[in-house]
Amino acid sequence: MKYYIIAGEASGDLHGSNLISALKKLDTNADIRFWGGDLMEQAGGTLVKHYKERAFMGFAEVLMNLNKIFKDISFCKSDIENFNPDVIVFIDNSGFNLRIAKWAKQKGFRTNYYISPQVWASRASRVKAIKRDIDAMFVILPFVKPFYKKHGYEVTFVGHPLIDAIANRNQVNELNFRKDNNLGDKPIIALLPGSRKQEITKMLSVMLSLIDDYPDYQFVIAGAPSQDFSFYQQFIKSTNVKFIENKTYDLLSISYAALVTSGTATLETALFKVPQVVCYKGSTISYQIAYRIITLKFISLVNLIMDKEVVTELIQNEFNKKRLKEELDHILDSEYRKQLFLAYYELEKTLGGKGASEKTARLIYEAIKT
Numbered sequence: 001m002k003y004y005i006i007a008g009e010a011s012g013d014l015h016g017s018n019l020i021s022a023l024k025k026l027d028t029n030a031d032i033r034f035w036g037g038d039l040m041e042q043a044g045g046t047l048v049k050h051y052k053e054r055a056f057m058g059f060a061e062v063l064m065n066l067n068k069i070f071k072d073i074s075f076c077k078s079d080i081e082n083f084n085p086d087v088i089v090f091i092d093n094s095g096f097n098l099r100i101a102k103w104a105k106q107k108g109f110r111t112n113y114y115i116s117p118q119v120w121a122s123r124a125s126r127v128k129a130i131k132r133d134i135d136a137m138f139v140i141l142p143f144v145k146p147f148y149k150k151h152g153y154e155v156t157f158v159g160h161p162l163i164d165a166i167a168n169r170n171q172v173n174e175l176n177f178r179k180d181n182n183l184g185d186k187p188i189i190a191l192l193p194g195s196r197k198q199e200i201t202k203m204l205s206v207m208l209s210l211i212d213d214y215p216d217y218q219f220v221i222a223g224a225p226s227q228d229f230s231f232y233q234q235f236i237k238s239t240n241v242k243f244i245e246n247k248t249y250d251l252l253s254i255s256y257a258a259l260v261t262s263g264t265a266t267l268e269t270a271l272f273k274v275p276q277v278v279c280y281k282g283s284t285i286s287y288q289i290a291y292r293i294i295t296l297k298f299i300s301l302v303n304l305i306m307d308k309e310v311v312t313e314l315i316q317n318e319f320n321k322k323r324l325k326e327e328l329d330h331i332l333d334s335e336y337r338k339q340l341f342l343a344y345y346e347l348e349k350t351l352g353g354k355g356a357s358e359k360t361a362r363l364i365y366e367a368i369k370t
Contacts, residue, residue: 181242255272
């Protein structure tokens with residue numbers, strides 16, 4: 001069978017790579033063409049365009065790059081027609097993917113969606129287009145299924161692929177990892193400032209402003225695969241900061257606490273049972289637009305899944321040195337940490353068991369082979 005997969009950022013690349021691996025187990029002759037990243041390429045597909053070439057964050061940034069985005073959309077449509085796949089699988093990345101899906105459905109292609117657009121967070125009116133343009137939707141968050149059902153659309157909850165990604169990783173030897181990365185023996189506070197240049201620029205300086213207040217801890221930046229170390233260097237002013245590139249899971253596995261930019265990383269950090277403070281600051285224009293259209297009580301996946309405040313969220317003006325220090329002190333407190341660990345275990349049970357990628361691959365494969 002021929003599969004065309006479209007993912008748009010680092011998390012999509014991770015989940016796309018696991019999906020490709022699962023598809024290849026079921027369909028040994030699978031011909032897979034994709035938009036994604038290095039992990040998907042390693043899993044065994046043909047890369048069309050890397051997500052690094054089109055990583056724009058926020059409403060303002062998207063507007064500034066509309067010309068490039070429209071060129072990518074046109075090229076993608078042409079590439080799909082030339083490849084003529086049995087199925088197109090969209091992974092998150094709604095702004096791009098929903099445009100392609102509308103066209104693809106009109107052209108008669110089978111359309112599947114893995115990891116739903118966040119219509120449950122804003123612009124629920126998009127559900128109408130999804131019902132029209134998507135043949136099958138596979139969701140990874142438990143509260144999304146009843147959301148769609150309320151709008152008259154049946155979807156399949158497959159569990160969360162992060163559980164598999166974390167369970168299947170090679171275990172790290174802490175002593176060797178510390179030695180290899182010159183980390184010493186202080187407890188580690190991991191800094192996860194995001195993956196795009198815009199968000200790293202806004203997040204990292206504030207995170208690093210705390211360093212002098214915590215000399216008994218080692219701060220370590222988790223470098224995103226989409227950025228080179230040279231970009232991070234401009235923010236590093238202290239010897240008590242280390243940088244580790246593209247080893248976020250290994251770092252989280254030995255971390256004592258973390259400061260995390262809102263996104264998939266908040267859930268990853270929770271699944272590694274690391275106490276965290278969730279941080280977010282966008283451009284003024286992007287934030288004002290988001291504030292008016294997003295209907296959620298929380299921004300972090302941890303709190304959304306649990307439907308209560310499990311981890312503290314510092315958003316926009318609340319994300320400053322004073323408040324960040326207060327909340328970091330909080331998650332370093334032993335009594336509070338016990339409560340947080342219990343909530344994290346409850347979170348993991350809510351997400352279901354292993355096998356999200358395999359379930360999704362089987363549903364896709366069996367539908368197109370009949």
